[in-house]
Amino acid sequence: MKNMIELDGAVGEGGGQILRTALTLSMITGQPFRIVNIRAGRSKPGLMRQHLVAVQAAAEICNAKVGAVAVGAQTLEFTPGPIKGGDYAFAIGSAGSCTLVLQTIFPALLHAPTASVVRVTGGTHNSMAPPAQFLQRAYGRLLERMGAMVDIELRRYGFYPAGGGELIAHVEPCAQLKQIDLRERGERVDGYAECFVAGIPGSVAKRELECVGLAMGWDEAQLRVRGLPNEYGPGNALLLTLEYEHVTEVFCAFGEKAVRAEQVAKRAVDEARRYIASGAAVGEHLADQFMLPMALAGGGSFTTDCVSDHSKTNAAVIARFLPVRIDFDDCGSFKTCTVRTV
Missing domain, CATH: 3.30.360.20 (RNA 3'-terminal phosphate cyclase, insert domain)
Incomplete structure (x- = not known):
């Protein structure tokens, strides 16, 4: 059995991205992890509903061993099994973000042996997460350029605080993403x-x-x-x-x-x-989300208008699971992010 990776959720910006990235890469690499101080940097630390559902979704997709976990939990141990495709349905039960749950499991389902259909209900549009159209138009387009086939349907809108939205994603297997260099946005x-x-x-x-x-x-x-x-x-x-x-x-x-x-x-x-x-190719939030698939591809680069603490923290977590180095270089009005295999 592989050694347990120990993570501190209070490091860096101290948000839920540390947990989500760890779940994604644990599923793909088969590497177990333990995280403490989950979301320690937030006003309400610990797992919220959307984070709990992300854990449950990841566990179901790879038949992981997970200890007792509930809303408010600040410690989690996750030991993954083989990823499997299929039809999945996950209900957040609040206005918690459907998009963040999907982004947690998308890359893993690309490594499944068969296609998957995922239905997630909850919030599709709230101020603490990317809206559904971001997944469809921005994130999804870049995944397609890297060879992935992911289709996202916005079936029903769900706003804060009521929720009630629904997203359905169709994911085809793609075990190896293509490397791309995105230095310019074009016309x-x-x-x-x-x-x-x-x-x-x-x-x-x-x-x-x-x-x-x-x-x-x-x-x-x-x-x-x-x-x-x-x-x-x-x-x-x-x-x-x-x-x-x-x-x-x-x-x-x-x-x-x-x-x-x-x-x-x-x-x-x-x-x-x-x-x-x-003049950069991608904005702050797309830069944050794009690093993980680029690392899975084994390398690449892009320019961005801003490198947030969120991005720097995410880069550090990625490097704990994958043999990559992520560098951010100042290029005047924008930054260049380069991912290299080490």
Whole structure:
């Protein structure tokens, strides 16, 4: 049996990404791990519902041995078995993120001997996680470039705090991802804003999109109201999608009680403008998520507008499971991330 990897969840930014990355790579490498101080850097430490479901999903997919674990737990021991494909269904039971659960198990299911269909219910759009469209358009597109076949269907929207959303993912086996170097984004192909509203006045969407149009210089055809059934709400998500020759980026802001529509628009616009001005290929959040599949491919590189503490912590965890080195180099207005086998 392989030696147990010991992880401290309080290291670095101290969030749930440490646990999710460990689960993913434990499944793939067959390496058991033990983690203490789970999410020690958060206001409510320990496992939340979405983290617990990620553990349960990972355990089911590889028939792992897991000790007693529950919401609030700050210690976990995980010993994986063989990954198996199939039909899976996981219910978070709250507005906890479906996307983060899927990102935990996606790479592992690529290593399954047969195809998989995964249904996850919970939150699809909340401020603490990437929205479903980020998986579909940004993360999913890069996985496809690396040879993976992953299709993600947004069956029902789920906003905080009600949840009730549903994502369905179809994953084909792909034991070895291709290495890619993503240094340039290429020419812009498209750019547009979408405002999703459920159970709130349509005037909110209009104001948010008007602000985006003025700030980005976009016309009416690029400003799209996406009205949803009232029973999905209350909820409001503003998404800016920038499609380039080599990459697609998605920036998001969420409406909140007592927060003006103009403030919501400014959040999304500021992030998109920072990315555009940098000249980098990927934004901060895509950079964070892209490191793991790149490490599984055995190498590659990309440029990014920002390297967060979240990314640095994730890189350190990846290096505990895989024989890779991840470096971040300053290149003026952006950073270059390089993954090398050691």
